[in-house]
Structures are given as C-alpha cells and as structure tokens.
Amino acid sequence: MLKRNPTLDVDNEFDYPADTLGMDPQEMRRLGHKVVDLVVDRLLRKNAEPALIAGGPTELMQALGGALPETPMDPDQSLELLAEVALAYQQHGDHPRYFARVPGPCSFAAVLxxxxxxxxxxxxxxxxxxxxxxxxxxxxxxxxxxxxxxxxxxxxxxxxxxxxxxxxxxxxxxxxxxxxxxxxxxxxxxxxxxxxxxxxxxxxxxxxxxxxxxxxxxxxxxxxxxxxxxxxxxxxxxxxxxxxxxxxxxxxxxxxxxxxxxxxxxxxxxxxxxxxxxxxxxxxxxxxxxxxxxxxxxxxxxxxxxxxxxxxxxxxxxxxxxxxxxxxxxxxxxxxxxxxxxxxxxxxxxxxxxxxxxxxxxxxxxxxGAERFREAVQRGIELAEFAERYLRQNPATWEVVTPAQIGVVCFALRDWQEGEHAACAKTITDSGFACVSSTMLRDKSVLRLCTINPLTTEDDIVKTIDRLAAARP
Ligand SMILES: Cc1ncc(COP(=O)(O)O)c(C=O)c1O
Incomplete structure (x- = not known):
C-alpha cells in the first residue's frame, strides 16, 4: 500500500523557514489568496475587457521596468501591476470573442x-x-x-x-x-x-x-x-x-x-x-x-x-x-x-x-470528466458551423471561402480589395470588442474565425461578423 504524504520522524520539523528567500508563512498565504482573487476576478469580468490590448514598448517599459530592485518592493503593488498592466496587455485567448489565429480557452481546474x-x-x-x-x-x-x-x-x-x-x-x-x-x-x-x-x-x-x-x-x-x-x-x-x-x-x-x-x-x-x-x-x-x-x-x-x-x-x-x-x-x-x-x-x-x-x-x-471535454470540443465545432450559416445568410456582403471545418471558417468580403480584410480585422481588434485575424489561402486574402471557446455565444458571432462588415474601409 502506497503511503500518502510520507514524513520523517525528526524533531526539528518546523524549524526551517517555509520560503527559501525568507517570506513569512502568513504573508505567503495572504499573497497566495490575493493571487487567486486577482485571477478569479479577471475570469469573471473578461467578457467586458478587450480581447486583445497591445501597448507601446516605451510606455510598457516605463511601467514595468526601472532600476534593478536592490531592496524589497511591495509585493501587493507588484501583483497589481502584473494584473493591471503586464498581464492585461496581451491577447486574451480565453476571451469569448477571441477568434484570431488559435484561441487558448483554458479551464480553471487546469490552472489549479x-x-x-x-x-x-x-x-x-x-x-x-x-x-x-x-x-x-x-x-x-x-x-x-x-x-x-x-x-x-x-x-x-x-x-x-x-x-x-x-x-x-x-x-x-x-x-x-x-x-x-x-x-x-x-x-x-x-x-x-x-x-x-x-x-x-x-x-x-x-x-x-x-x-x-x-x-x-x-x-x-x-x-x-x-x-x-x-x-x-x-x-x-x-x-x-x-x-x-x-x-x-x-x-x-x-x-x-x-x-x-x-x-x-x-x-x-x-x-x-x-x-x-x-x-x-x-x-x-x-x-x-x-x-x-x-x-x-x-x-x-x-x-x-x-x-x-x-x-x-x-x-x-x-x-x-x-x-x-x-x-x-x-x-x-x-x-x-x-x-x-x-x-x-x-x-x-x-x-x-x-x-x-x-x-x-x-x-x-x-x-x-472526459464527457465535459467532448461537449466543449463539440461546441467549438458547432459554433463555426453557425458562423458559416450566418455568413451564407448575407450573400451580398460575404462569400464563404472554406466551409466550417472543426472550428474554423474562412470568408471574404464580396469584391474585396487588397488590404481590406486586414483592415477590417485590425479595426475590430483595435476596438477590443473581438479579436479576428486574416490569412492568405495561396494568393487569396480571407478573414478567418476560429471558434473553439465553448463560452462563445451565437450572439458573439453575429455581432463580430456584423462589426467586421461595418468596418469595411
Ligand atoms: C497546425 C499547427 N502546427 C504546429 C503549430 C505550432 O505549435 P506551437 O505554437 O504550440 O509551437 C501550430 C500553432 O498554431 C499549429 O496550428
């Protein structure tokens, strides 16, 4: 029988500090709980945040860099700076309207x-x-x-x-x-x-x-x-x-x-x-x-x-x-x-x-459980099929270039001009509402949605496609 949590019979069990570099155990717990709160708070409000935010290199360096900290800085402030700046200014692949490239809709138990x-x-x-x-x-x-x-x-x-x-x-x-x-x-x-x-x-x-x-x-x-x-x-x-x-x-x-x-x-x-x-x-x-x-x-x-x-x-x-x-x-x-x-x-x-x-x-x-994974993957497949159907309902605006295939659909504006798809993708991405990317299929430019986030709703897809159409230069 495998022994759980094996321990040694030694008399100085609690004599060593918990942290290699000296953080107090109460402080470790307090900061650890704060990290959980920061993460869960963000997960709860991610829908209301931009799907991608890019900052300028100078501003970001000013906010996050500075002289080598020779003496301790406030860890609360550092955690807040991480949440509000360093980790905010990125693509949020788990955002329900992040459709660009390949999303990263990670689950909380995996984070744990x-x-x-x-x-x-x-x-x-x-x-x-x-x-x-x-x-x-x-x-x-x-x-x-x-x-x-x-x-x-x-x-x-x-x-x-x-x-x-x-x-x-x-x-x-x-x-x-x-x-x-x-x-x-x-x-x-x-x-x-x-x-x-x-x-x-x-x-x-x-x-x-x-x-x-x-x-x-x-x-x-x-x-x-x-x-x-x-x-x-x-x-x-x-x-x-x-x-x-x-x-x-x-x-x-x-x-x-x-x-x-x-x-x-x-x-x-x-x-x-x-x-x-x-x-x-x-x-x-x-x-x-x-x-x-x-x-x-x-x-x-x-x-x-x-x-x-x-x-x-x-x-x-x-x-x-x-x-x-x-x-x-x-x-x-x-x-x-x-x-x-x-x-x-x-x-x-x-x-x-x-x-x-x-x-x-x-x-x-x-x-x-495995079944929940299967349902979540199936949802991603079906969302792309929904997007394809919606695009086909608007043939004056859109052409479906490749049908929905396991979570991806590619489409083009009718009579598109060079640069238009990239411009539409940029407009909606800059707005923060959704993140969409364009690609090339050989010499043909297309817009592309990758819909593998099971939190995405049909309404998210409709609004994203409508905003892309409205963004036509
Ligand atoms: C089909 C395919 N192969 C390979 C890769 C490379 O994988 P990674 O970015 O995890 O190194 C990607 C990344 O998007 C991919 O879509």
Whole structure:
C-alpha cells in the first residue's frame, strides 16, 4: 500500500523557514489568496475587457521596468501591476470573442493543477527523481490516447507545444529510418518547415507539395513526388500530414497517405497541433479518420484541450522509438534511471530537467470528466458551423471561402480589395470588442474565425461578423 504524504520522524520539523528567500508563512498565504482573487476576478469580468490590448514598448517599459530592485518592493503593488498592466496587455485567448489565429480557452481546474505543480516545484525527468509526476504523465498520455482513438501501446511525452513536439517526432523518425526526403504541403504549419531546417535537413530532403483545391495535401501529387524522388536516387522517409490545418481546419487524406507510407516504408507523421483534439468527438473523428494509423501524432492541449500555456504532446506508436532516439545515461544519473516498467521522461525528448506539464491535464480531466471535454470540443465545432450559416445568410456582403471545418471558417468580403480584410480585422481588434485575424489561402486574402471557446455565444458571432462588415474601409 502506497503511503500518502510520507514524513520523517525528526524533531526539528518546523524549524526551517517555509520560503527559501525568507517570506513569512502568513504573508505567503495572504499573497497566495490575493493571487487567486486577482485571477478569479479577471475570469469573471473578461467578457467586458478587450480581447486583445497591445501597448507601446516605451510606455510598457516605463511601467514595468526601472532600476534593478536592490531592496524589497511591495509585493501587493507588484501583483497589481502584473494584473493591471503586464498581464492585461496581451491577447486574451480565453476571451469569448477571441477568434484570431488559435484561441487558448483554458479551464480553471487546469490552472489549479499548474499552480500545484509549480508550488511543489515538480520535476519529471527521471523515474528515480520524479516517480509520482512520471506516473501522472503516463496516466494522461494513456487517457488522451483513449480519447482520440490512438492504438494501445502508443507512447508519448509532454512538451512545450507543437513546434517542439513535431521536431521531437521528426528526430525519432530519422533515428528509426535514417536520412531522406520528408514530404509536406503548402498548408503545413510553417513551424514544421523550421523544425526540418533546424534538424539540418538539406533542400533536396524537404519536398513541399502544392495543396489541392480544398487546401489539403494531394495524394496524387504526393505519389508522383515520391516516384520522381526515387527515380532521382533519393530515399523518401517521411510524410508530414496535417489533421486540421491552422488556415482552414482541413485534414489531409490520412488513410491514403498511411497506405502510401506502408507501401514505401515511410514514417507517417500527423500534425494535430490544432485539430487533433477534435477526434474526441464522433464528428471530429470522422474528419480526422486515419490519424490513428500514424507513426507519430502531435497535439497541443494548450490550444483545444482547455489547458493553460504551455502544453504539447508527441505520441509515437512504434514502441521504444522515443527512447532509442533520446535515451542517455550519464554517470551522475545512473542511480535515478527507471526500473522495469517505469519511464524516465528525460529519455523521451531533448528536455532533461522538465517540470511536470501533466499535472494540469490530470487535474482538469479528473475535475470535469472526459464527457465535459467532448461537449466543449463539440461546441467549438458547432459554433463555426453557425458562423458559416450566418455568413451564407448575407450573400451580398460575404462569400464563404472554406466551409466550417472543426472550428474554423474562412470568408471574404464580396469584391474585396487588397488590404481590406486586414483592415477590417485590425479595426475590430483595435476596438477590443473581438479579436479576428486574416490569412492568405495561396494568393487569396480571407478573414478567418476560429471558434473553439465553448463560452462563445451565437450572439458573439453575429455581432463580430456584423462589426467586421461595418468596418469595411
Ligand atoms: C497546425 C499547427 N502546427 C504546429 C503549430 C505550432 O505549435 P506551437 O505554437 O504550440 O509551437 C501550430 C500553432 O498554431 C499549429 O496550428
């Protein structure tokens, strides 16, 4: 039986100060409660605050900088300055009318988990040095695996986000299959191209394909590229597919890509950093059908799984591939290495010393239950469908360019002129009412709503679209 809260039988239990640098315990409690109040107060009134506020560099530096504080400053004032200035002047991805890029609608139980993990200065590097946090990490990877329908035995590691999680998978793929050509398309997130560059891929090993008319990877173009690279003496090793692109929410033809990867002995990677969580719902699972066949999948729970920044996950279905790539055993770590059946997470990526990012996910899944997560993801999918219907009701003003796909809809003003979409997005964002971004679909400028915050109402969407129309220059 595991002993809870193990303590030592020592006689000086309370002799040490609580805080390393000397804060009094009563003061610690008072300030801690103040932090909770500041956070909850903001959550209660966020709807009435701007969705994004940007300040000028000089003013912000004046408010927050100054001489190095050699002597103590008032922590109450510092906390207030954080709440009112430093943390106010940013994009509020959890605001119900934050529709730009990818929102970050994080949940409070996850914040509590994050605070606990930080408060206990938790570490998940080696089993011997962090068996509790390592177990939590194993548990949440398994829960997530079940929720998105990856095969049993899938392994994983929690990281800071999609950029790092994707490169973690790419390096594992390279260590399994060696160097060769990686295929991706013009809708693949630009950080994945940067990942390949950072790994030292040479130009001829990075084959970028044009997307098809639906902004998906074209399986015909992929087959042709693989054949022509082979004919040129190159070795195709990996296809990088996307399960929900950032631009349109589209999913690449995952089954067809998986078939080709099997046939050509290539690694099948799926970037689900944006869309992967949609697979927790039946509708999203259909959209992402085939993701479960991937050798590696990346998700970003700090986007659509209601977690505070930062949290990405790299999952790999080839047992042991992460350890074969990343395991190391320096002399000074030998006494904390995993025993049989345990995992040293420091051996599953380039991060050795790492906080336990699993605590927040564990805490929030236990607090709300998986079903609440499914409902919240489904709500995001439906809100984009509502936005599409509303846009189609106003055909004189709007054209729907790409339909609602797992939380994203792209649209254009009728007869738009160069710069108009960006100007409309800027006007509404500057007003603070909502934050909306524009993007380019190849050479076409569009406005885009990403509707993954379950707190968003239909009225928020109607008013945002109407204000965008009214902002036409
Ligand atoms: C599809 C996709 N992949 C990768 C990334 C990069 O993820 P991160 O910003 O967490 O590093 C993003 C970010 O928006 C994304 O949308």
């Amino acid at each position: 988990g994050e605070w606990m993990g930080t408060g206990f200065n938790t570490i998940s590097a080696s089993w011997g040095g962090g068996s509790g946090p390592a177990t939590i990490e194993l548990v949440v990877i398994e829960w997530l695996r079940q929720m998105i329908g990856m095969p049993e035995g899938t392994e994983g590691v929690l990281l800071s986000g999609g950029s790092i999680a994707n490169v973690t998978a790419f390096l594992a793929a390279r260590s399994e299959l060696g160097r060769g050509v990686a295929y991706f398309c013009d809708q693949t997130h630009s950080s994945l191209y940067r990942d390949l560059l950072a790994m030292g891929c040479i130009d001829e090993h990075m084959h970028k394909l044009p997307s098809d008319e639906n902004y998906c990877m074209s399986i015909d173009a992929l087959r042709a590229a693989v054949a022509s690279d082979k004919a040129a003496g190159l070795r195709p090793v990996m296809v990088v597919a996307t399960a929900g692109t950032t631009n349109t929410g589209a999913a690449d033809p995952l089954h067809a890509i998986a078939d080709l990867c099997t046939q050509e002995d290539m690694w099948f990677h799926v970037d689900g950093a944006y869309g992967g969580p949609a697979a927790v719902t039946a509708q999203g699972r259909r959209h992402l059908d085939g993701m479960e066949r991937a050798d590696s999948v990346v998700l970003d729970p700090h986007k659509w799984f209601f977690q505070p920044y930062d949290l990405g996950i790299c999952m790999v279905t080839r047992p042991g591939a992460l350890e074969r790539c990343y395991a190391m055993s320096p002399e000074y770590l030998k006494d904390v290495q995993a025993t049989t059946g345990a995992v040293n997470f420091g051996n599953r990526s380039l991060e050795l010393t790492r906080r336990s990012r699993a605590v927040k996910l564990w805490m929030s899944l236990r607090t709300y």
